[in-house]
Amino acid sequence: xxxxxxxxxxxxxxxxxxxxxxxxxxxxxxxxxxxxxxxxxxxxxxxxxxxxxxxxxxxxxxxxxxxxxxxxxxxxxxxxxxxxxxxxxxxxxxxxxxxxxxxxxxxxxxxxxxxxxxxxxxxxxxxxxxxxxxxxxxxxxxxxxxxxxxxxxxxxxxxxxxxxxxxxxxxxxxxxxxxxxxxxxxxxxxxxxxxxxxxxxxxxxxxxxxxxxxxxxxxxxxxxxxxxxxxxxxxxxxxxxxxxxxxxxxxxxxxxxxxxxxxxxxxxxxxxxxxxxxxxxxxxxxxxxxxxxxxxxxxxxxxxxxxxxxxxxxxxxxxxxxxxxxxxxxxxxxxxxxxxxxxxxxxxxxxxxxxxxxxxxxxxxxxxxxxxxxxxxxxxxxxxxxxxxxxxxxxxxxxxxxxxxxxxxxxxxxxxxxxxxxxxxxxxxxxxxxxxxxxxxxxxxxxx
Amino acid sequence: xxxxxxxxxxxxxxxxxxxxxxxxxxxxxxxxxxxxxxxxxxxxxxxxxxxxxxxxxxxxxxxxxxxxxxxxxxxxxxxxxxxxxxxxxxxxxxxxxxxxxxxxxxxxxxxxxxxxxxxxxxxxxxxxxxxxxxxxxxxxxxxxxxxxxxxxxxxxxxxxxxxxxxxxxxxxxxxxxxxxxxxxxxxxxxxxxxxxxxxxxxxxxxxxxxxxxxxxxxxxxxxxxxxxxxxxxxxxxxxxxxxxxxxxxxxxxx
Numbered sequence: 001x002x003x004x005x006x007x008x009x010x011x012x013x014x015x016x017x018x019x020x021x022x023x024x025x026x027x028x029x030x031x032x033x034x035x036x037x038x039x040x041x042x043x044x045x046x047x048x049x050x051x052x053x054x055x056x057x058x059x060x061x062x063x064x065x066x067x068x069x070x071x072x073x074x075x076x077x078x079x080x081x082x083x084x085x086x087x088x089x090x091x092x093x094x095x096x097x098x099x100x101x102x103x104x105x106x107x108x109x110x111x112x113x114x115x116x117x118x119x120x121x122x123x124x125x126x127x128x129x130x131x132x133x134x135x136x137x138x139x140x141x142x143x144x145x146x147x148x149x150x151x152x153x154x155x156x157x158x159x160x161x162x163x164x165x166x167x168x169x170x171x172x173x174x175x176x177x178x179x180x181x182x183x184x185x186x187x188x189x190x191x192x193x194x195x196x197x198x199x200x201x202x203x204x205x206x207x208x209x210x211x212x213x214x215x216x217x218x219x220x221x222x223x224x225x226x227x228x229x230x231x232x233x234x235x236x237x238x239x240x241x242x243x244x245x246x247x248x249x250x251x252x253x254x255x256x257x258x259x260x261x262x263x264x265x266x267x268x269x270x271x272x273x274x275x276x277x278x279x280x281x282x283x284x285x286x287x288x289x290x291x292x293x294x295x296x297x298x299x300x301x302x303x304x305x306x307x308x309x310x311x312x313x314x315x316x317x318x319x320x321x322x323x324x325x326x327x328x329x330x331x332x333x334x335x336x337x338x339x340x341x342x343x344x345x346x347x348x349x350x351x352x353x354x355x356x357x358x359x360x361x362x363x364x365x366x367x368x369x370x371x372x373x374x375x376x377x378x379x380x381x382x383x384x385x386x387x388x389x390x391x392x393x394x395x396x397x398x399x400x401x402x403x404x405x406x407x408x409x410x411x412x413x414x415x416x417x418x419x420x421x422x423x424x425x426x427x428x429x430x431x432x433x434x435x436x437x438x439x440x441x442x443x444x445x446x447x448x
Numbered sequence: 449x450x451x452x453x454x455x456x457x458x459x460x461x462x463x464x465x466x467x468x469x470x471x472x473x474x475x476x477x478x479x480x481x482x483x484x485x486x487x488x489x490x491x492x493x494x495x496x497x498x499x500x501x502x503x504x505x506x507x508x509x510x511x512x513x514x515x516x517x518x519x520x521x522x523x524x525x526x527x528x529x530x531x532x533x534x535x536x537x538x539x540x541x542x543x544x545x546x547x548x549x550x551x552x553x554x555x556x557x558x559x560x561x562x563x564x565x566x567x568x569x570x571x572x573x574x575x576x577x578x579x580x581x582x583x584x585x586x587x588x589x590x591x592x593x594x595x596x597x598x599x600x601x602x603x604x605x606x607x608x609x610x611x612x613x614x615x616x617x618x619x620x621x622x623x624x625x626x627x628x629x630x631x632x633x634x635x636x637x638x639x640x641x642x643x644x645x646x647x648x649x650x651x652x653x654x655x656x657x658x659x660x661x662x663x664x665x666x667x668x669x670x671x672x673x674x675x676x677x678x679x680x681x682x683x684x685x686x687x688x689x690x691x692x693x694x695x696x697x698x699x700x701x702x
Contacts, residue, residue, distance in 0.1 A: 049575050050575055171567065172653070175568075176567070179658050180658055180665065183661070183665035183666050183669070186669045187665075189669060190669055193672070
């Protein structure tokens with residue numbers, strides 16, 4: 001008796017071979033998408049002086065880029081559903097390049113908003129989603145490792161982009177740097193070229209539906225083909241969505257505030273910057289390691305618990321931060337924070353894939369990112385607002401603020417699992433059993 | 449009256465051990481921007497008040513200034529600082545077994561320029577900013593250093609816009625840069641007690657400069673993409689050949 005097909009893809013993913021090239025491409029894409037808005041902040045001072053604007057107006061450039069990258073998620077998903085990952089990523093890479101190259105010739109801050117904010121942001125959105133999606137198409141058994149490795153691209157790229165940006169700026173000024181950055185972003189096209197479509201392109205699955213489309217289908221059903229809104233009926237997906245949205249409120253704030261907090265308690269600029277480097281390096285190692293741990297046969301079936309644990313760990317880390325005294329305390333905090341941050345990021349998409357399955361993942365990731373979009377933008381400014389209000393004991397209580405949503409979320413996740421198991425034990429056990437069986441069957445296949 | 453005090457803590461061994469090589473020397477920088485009366489004091493820490501055989505002199509350069517013995521172990525001078533001639537270094541020298549001195553440097557406020565050069569392009573505009581932290585200058589003047597000559601050229605003609613966003617900050621905007629605009633610039637702040645300079649460097653590049661790395665990277669991208677696609681076509685052909693061979697074998701078997 002042949003065991004049931006473990007995934008809902010309709011085929012068995014290779015779990016290796018060309019998949020590793022895809023992982024490499026994905027890490028490059030993901031790296032650019034996450035780190036570009038952060039690394040771009042180096043240019044702020046110069047741009048502020050050149051255009052004679054306030055810091056807030058310049059900071060909007062990064063915010064618009066971030067908002068577009070996350071907000072254009074559903075559009076990205078629709079395009080991938082229709083055309084597959086490869087054309088979308090290549091087009092995204094071209095957009096990024098064009099955006100930055102045109103930014104080099106900007107004469108007003110508004111033009112910068114459009115070129116860097118919207119065009120490059122949209123290009124990055126077209127990079128991020130397809131990269132994560134295609135991993136689900138190439139891997140099943142080793143998917144957590146693949147995800148961990150792909151997400152490791154982000155800290156690696158941050159460590160390279162930040163000093164590179166500084167070097168470019170010192171030697172070419174901001175216009176020259178934008179021009180060269182445009183060329184560098186074109187490398188996303190190389191990453192895209194590596195995304196060889198597997199099986200037939202997803203569009204071929206829909207040809208029958210296409211003809212029916214012409215026959216005047218219900219508008220909602222038509223939209224559903226491209227973006228699976230039925231996901232909103234999926235309880236696991238809803239919990240993931242709400243949990244994520246809340247988590248992102250406090251997720252990035254610590255990174256934004258770490259250096260200012262260090263300077264606030266009297267540490268010099270370079271040591272404060274070094275804290276972020278420690279964070280990035282630990283993050284870099286933590287992501288693939290988490291992937292490997294998540295892939296082990298003890299953790300894989302319980303990956304959702306592992307994810308909630310890492311979120312709770314994150315929150316505890318921040319709650320304990322005010323206890324950190326002096327520079328060594330902050331170094332220890334940075335190490336743990338890097339570890340926790342890496343763990344959460346490595347499994348961010350893996351858990352979603354695990355929940356909804358690889359076929360519906362395309363739509364799921366689009367819907368999740370647009371929801372995260374708002375909270376990501378609101379997080380640091382809210383933290384900044386709370387800073388003076390909660391400044392008791394002369395401690396930066398923005399750190400305490402950061403911790404609160406995350407502890408909340410961690411507990412939320414943990415609570416979910418208890419409830420989910422209690423309310424619908426059959427369904428959750430079934431998914432776990434299916435996965436185990438699937439893993440077993442693919443292991444047997446490999447054995448032969 | 450503003451008072452400035454330097455407390456000397458002498459190295460004990462210097463007094464009891466004749467083999468001590470050098471005494472301690474202390475310095476203090478004092479920033480003054482407008483006319484004022486100041487008092488400078490040198491004070492000996494209470495520990496050493498038993499050392500009576502101390503000769504104290506206040507000097508400015510070679511010129512000795514009469515001082516007041518404020519208390520048993522502090523000596524001070526009072527001065528009216530009205531113009532730049534009164535600025536400089538004032539030292540109090542205590543002669544015991546060894547000579548120890550403390551120096552006060554009276555100076556005008558320092559101006560922040562920029563350490564790293566500002567990079568801009570021909571035809572573009574550039575902004576140079578100078579800030580005076582804490583003290584408000586009476587006037588700002590901009591100079592450009594001409595080539596190898598050290599003579600400064602004041603800039604108040606066409607193509608240069610000098611703006612003051614606030615009294616402490618000055619902007620020099622150069623529209624339509626050319627190669628000749630490349631070089632060192634001074635922003636000079638005039639205070640009641642003198643002038644102070646900030647240094648800025650402007651680099652004007654031609655558009656060709658960033659174009660070279662740009663084209664190199666674009667070429668690299670195109671080459672890599674081509675390689676990836678060619679490899680894909682090649683491996684697809686290999687797969688097809690392998691499949692055709694398998695079919696051929698199967699037909700042969702029949």
